[in-house]
Amino acid sequence: MSTTLHFHKYQGTGNDFVMLDDRAETFDAADHALVRHLCDRRRGIGADGLILLRNHPEYDFEMVYFNADGHLGSMCGNGGRCTVAFARQLGVIETETHFLAADGPHEARIDADGTVHLRMQDVAGQQPLEGLGVFLDTGSPHVVRLQAAGTLAELNVFAEGRAIRYGELFHEKGTNINFVEAPAAPGQPWQVRTYERGVEDETLSCGTGVTAVALAASQHGATSPVHLRTPGGDLRVEFQTQPDGSFQHVYLIGPATRVFEGKIDVA
Ligand SMILES: N[C@H](CCC[C@H](N)C(=O)O)C(=O)O
Known part of the structure; x- marks a missing residue:
């Protein structure tokens, strides 16, 4: 028997759900x-991930995130902002919220122009990885690798990311990998391209990834707020560095856009 599933499609800086x-x-x-199947771009709707918005007795809602490979993922920053926008569309929240995700509770607020400020979990310091860069867990695991000036645009993110992942x-659990170019001049953004675990490809943007990049950039002199540019658009990250090298009051700030809604037949 086939049934029909009603869905909405959202995107945040080109990371789509x-x-x-x-x-x-x-x-x-x-x-x-x-x-x-639903995430399949040829046979289904097409997306980097799928998110369920569910009720929760202690929070405004719960966000359940799956990667496009069909498995439950860890935290998704772009998806988190989209879920907040979706909750408002459904009338579950107004402009401020407290919700639960895979890595624990999050607070968020939506500005009048639709920009979502999403508070991320506090982040323990970064671990150096010999010859590779640094590792941070921003709700999802991330390697941050600094690239030489002028090399990011031509980099084969799929091949290089896959080799590290x-x-x-990392091969058992895998990791996401962010390739980064520092600003060429003050006031310019950090540029980021990300290979995503669970999508197993480069995506246009990764929210927990740019969060990891911003925190790692603070070791190279960047101060909050850090402006970041992904192939899918611009994001901003605010944070406070603690004396022990950990990070608190971490916010991922950027757009979350509803694209369309529809119905799909499922077996
Ligand atoms: N795109 C997501 C990251 C998903 C993390 C996922 N790829 C995993 O490692 O489970 C984001 O915006 O933060």
Whole structure:
């Protein structure tokens, strides 16, 4: 028997998501094949990930995030902003919220122009990775690798990212990898391209990734707020550095846009 699923499509700086209002909890979160199908750009709707908005007794809502490979992911920053915008569209929240995601509670607020300020979890310091860069966990695991000036545009992010993601350091759990170019002049943004685990490709933007880049950039003299440019658009990250090298009051700030809604037949 085939059924019809009502969905919304959102994107945040080009990182795109199928959003489902699952307050009635009718979606089977263990159905990896269905999630994969809905995210398939040829046979399904097409997205980097899928998000369920569910009720939660202690929060305004719960965000359940899956990568395009059909498996539950860790935190998704762009998806988090989109879920906040979706919650407002549904009338679940107004302009401020407290919600639950895979890595714990988050606060967020939406400006009049639609910009979403999403508070991320506090971040423990960064770990150096010999010859590779640094590692940070911003709700999802991220390698940050600094590139020489003028080399980012031509970099083969798919091949280089894949080699690190499946390399001996990370192959079991994998990681996301952010390739970064420092600003050429003061006032210009840090440029970032990201290979995403779970999508297993370069995406146009990664929110937890640019958060990791901003925090790592603070070791190279960047101060909050840090402006970042991804192939999909610009984001801003604010934070406070603690004396022990950890980071608190971390905010990911940027757009979250509803693109369309529709119905899809599923087996
Ligand atoms: N695109 C997401 C990151 C998803 C993390 C995911 N790729 C994983 O490692 O589970 C973001 O905007 O933060």
